[in-house]
Amino acid sequence: MSYVALYRRYRPKNFSEIIGQKAIIQTLSNALLTNRVSHAYLFCGQRGTGKTTIARLFAKSINCENRQKNEFEPCNKCESCIEINEGRSLDLIEIDAASNRGIDEIRNLKEGIRFAPVKSKYKVFIIDEVHMLTKEAFNALLKTLEEPPAHAIFILATTEPEKLPSTIISRTQRFDFKKLTINEIIERLTFLAKAEKIKITPDALKEIALSAEGSLRDAESLLDQIISLGYKEINLEILEDVLGHLNFEKTSQFINYLLNKDVKNALIFIDQIYQDGIDLINFSATLLKLLRQILLLKVNPQIAEIIKEEFTDDQFEKIKQFAQNFTINELEKIIDSLMRIKERIKYSPIATLPLEMIVINFCQNENKNSKGE
Ligand SMILES: Nc1ncnc2c1ncn2[C@@H]1O[C@H](COP(=O)(O)OP(=O)(O)OP(=O)(O)O)[C@@H](O)[C@H]1O
Ligand SMILES: [Mg+2]
Ligand SMILES: [Zn+2]
Structure with missing residues (x-):
C-alpha cells in the first residue's frame, strides 16, 4: 500500500472536526439550518487554514440526502456524501485557477454552469487561487456571478484577496480565515x-x-x-535534528545544482519544494545562510573551526567541497541576488519566479563566461 499523507488520511469529514474558524462555522451552519444559502462565497486567508476543507464540507452538507431540518452536519453515509469524500462527485467541481487562468476555461465553466446538477440539489463550484485568473476570465466570472442559476453555488478561495477586483468581492459573501493559534x-x-x-x-x-x-x-x-x-x-532533540537535517539536505542539493549549472533540475527542484508546501522565503533564508558560510570558509579557511561546530562531519565535508569548487565571484553573485529576494517573492504574481530567475541568470552567465564571451 502506498503511503498516504497524514493530512489526506485525517481530512476532517465533519464541521465538528474543524479546529478554530469558529465564526465562519457558525455563519455557515446557520445558513444550512435556515436554508438561506448564498450563491457566492469568498474564502480568504493564509494557506493551510481550512479554506478548501470547509468549502468541501459545505458542499457536502448542502447536498447531503439524509440531512434533517435541525442538522447542519453531513451524514457521510449517503451516496452524495460518499462521492464527495471519494472525490468523484459530478456536482462538486473544483477548479484550480492557478493552472486554468484563461477565458476559455471560464467559458467552459459558464457552459457547465447552465446544466442542472447531475443528481444533487446544487452544483457547487470551488475555484481555488481565484486571484490568478486573467482580467478577461474575471469579467466572464463576474457575469456569471451577476446572474447565477438557482442551482449553482460558487466558493472562491484565495490566499491573496487584495489581488481580486472589487466588483468580484462585492458579489460574494466574504469570510476571512484566521491563522491557527x-x-x-x-x-x-x-x-x-x-x-x-x-x-x-x-x-x-x-x-x-x-x-x-x-x-x-x-x-x-x-x-x-x-x-x-x-x-x-x-522529543525536542530529535525534532531539531530532523529539522536541521531536512534543511541541510534540501539546501545542499540545490547548491549542488547551482554548482553544476544544472538549470533543468534546479527548476524542477524549486517547483517540487513549492508543491510540497515549503515556504520559499524561509528556504531562501536558509540557503543564504549556508552560502554565506561557504563564502566565509572560502576566503578564510581558518574559520573552519567555528563553522564546523554547527554541522555534522558529513555536512561539513560537503561545505568544504562547495567552498573549493565555487569561485568567490560566483558565491558573491548568488548571495547578492538572494539578499533581495524576500521582497521580490512577496510581490511576485508567481511565487517561484524570483528563485527561478536567480537560477537562470546565474547558470546562463556562467555558461557564457566559460565560453569566453
Ligand atoms: N481549520 C482546520 N481544522 C482542521 N484541519 C485543518 C484546518 N485547516 C487545515 N487543516 C488540515 O490541513 C489540510 C489542508 O487544509 P486546506 O486544504 O483546507 O487548506 P487551505 O486553506 O485550502 O490551504 P491553501 O490556501 O494552501 O489551499 C486539511 O486536509 C486538514 O488536514
Ligand atoms: Mg485550498
Ligand atoms: Zn449525506
Whole structure:
C-alpha cells in the first residue's frame, strides 16, 4: 500500500472536526439550518487554514440526502456524501485557477454552469487561487456571478484577496480565515499523534506548532515527515535534528545544482519544494545562510573551526567541497541576488519566479563566461 499523507488520511469529514474558524462555522451552519444559502462565497486567508476543507464540507452538507431540518452536519453515509469524500462527485467541481487562468476555461465553466446538477440539489463550484485568473476570465466570472442559476453555488478561495477586483468581492459573501493559534495547532497534532500511536513531548509539539506559522497543513506535514523517518517517540532533540537535517539536505542539493549549472533540475527542484508546501522565503533564508558560510570558509579557511561546530562531519565535508569548487565571484553573485529576494517573492504574481530567475541568470552567465564571451 502506498503511503498516504497524514493530512489526506485525517481530512476532517465533519464541521465538528474543524479546529478554530469558529465564526465562519457558525455563519455557515446557520445558513444550512435556515436554508438561506448564498450563491457566492469568498474564502480568504493564509494557506493551510481550512479554506478548501470547509468549502468541501459545505458542499457536502448542502447536498447531503439524509440531512434533517435541525442538522447542519453531513451524514457521510449517503451516496452524495460518499462521492464527495471519494472525490468523484459530478456536482462538486473544483477548479484550480492557478493552472486554468484563461477565458476559455471560464467559458467552459459558464457552459457547465447552465446544466442542472447531475443528481444533487446544487452544483457547487470551488475555484481555488481565484486571484490568478486573467482580467478577461474575471469579467466572464463576474457575469456569471451577476446572474447565477438557482442551482449553482460558487466558493472562491484565495490566499491573496487584495489581488481580486472589487466588483468580484462585492458579489460574494466574504469570510476571512484566521491563522491557527499555537494551542489550536497543538490540539490537532496531539490528536494525530495519538491516532498514529506516536509519543511526542510537549516542548517538541510546541516547536512544531511554532514553526508552522499558523498553517495547520504545514504543522501536519512536518509531523508527517518525522513519522515517515520511523520515529515513534519524538522529543525536542530529535525534532531539531530532523529539522536541521531536512534543511541541510534540501539546501545542499540545490547548491549542488547551482554548482553544476544544472538549470533543468534546479527548476524542477524549486517547483517540487513549492508543491510540497515549503515556504520559499524561509528556504531562501536558509540557503543564504549556508552560502554565506561557504563564502566565509572560502576566503578564510581558518574559520573552519567555528563553522564546523554547527554541522555534522558529513555536512561539513560537503561545505568544504562547495567552498573549493565555487569561485568567490560566483558565491558573491548568488548571495547578492538572494539578499533581495524576500521582497521580490512577496510581490511576485508567481511565487517561484524570483528563485527561478536567480537560477537562470546565474547558470546562463556562467555558461557564457566559460565560453569566453
Ligand atoms: N481549520 C482546520 N481544522 C482542521 N484541519 C485543518 C484546518 N485547516 C487545515 N487543516 C488540515 O490541513 C489540510 C489542508 O487544509 P486546506 O486544504 O483546507 O487548506 P487551505 O486553506 O485550502 O490551504 P491553501 O490556501 O494552501 O489551499 C486539511 O486536509 C486538514 O488536514
Ligand atoms: Mg485550498
Ligand atoms: Zn449525506
